[in-house]
Amino acid sequence: MLVIKQYNRQRAVEYAKRYAFSQNPVFGNFRGIGGNCTNFVSQSIYAGSCVMNYTKTYGWYYVSLDDRAPAWTGVDYFYNFMTTNTGVGPFGRAVSLDMAEVGDVIQLAKNDGGYYHTLLIVGFEGEDPLVAAQTDDAYARPLSTYTYDYSRNIKIDGVRLEVEDVTDCFDSVYNGIAIIPTGAR
Secondary structure, X not given: OEEEEOOOHHHHHHHHHHHOOOOOOXXXXXXXXXXXXXXXXXXXXXXXXXXXXXXXXXXXXXXXOOEEOHHHHOHHHHHHHHHHOOOOEEEEEEEOHHHOOOOOEEEEEEOOOXXXXXXXXXXXXXXXXXXXXXXXXXXXXXXXXXXXXEEEEEEEEEEEEEOOOOOOOHHHHHOOOOOOOOOOO
C-alpha cells in the first residue's frame, strides 16, 4: 500500500550545502558529459526523501553510472518524473515562483535551446531565491545573477513509499474478538 510522508526540506538543503562545491563519492559525476546539475539536485532531494523509484526507464533512481534512470540526471526527464509521478518516490507539481519554498526546484531555459539547468532553492533574499547547483558550483547564489530567458519551478509535495498492508483490526477489536498486533514492539 502506498503512503505519503513529508519531504524533509531541511535535509535536502543540508545536503546541498555540504556537497555544492565537492563531489559525494557514492555518486558519479557528469561534468563534461552533459553537466552535473540535475544529478546534484536529485541527490539533494533523495537526502530529503530517502526513497527512489526503481521503475526501469521511467523511474527516478541511481545505483551506478551504468544503472540509473534518465530522470536522475536529465533536466526534462527529471521534470516529467517529478510532476507526473503517482508511484513511489518524491512527487511534485509545477508552480509559480511565489509558491516555491526552500527545498523546491527551479529549471532554467534559453529561447534557442530549451531547459538546460536544474537548481535547488536553499533560501530567499527578499523575493529572490537563493540556489545551490553543481557544474557551475554555487550555494546561496541569488537566482537574479543567472542569465536565462525563462524558467519553471517544481514544488516537491511529498514522498510516496510502499508499506506492508497491515490486516485491518477494526472488526476484530470492535466485536471484542482479538487484538491484532502490528509494527514493532
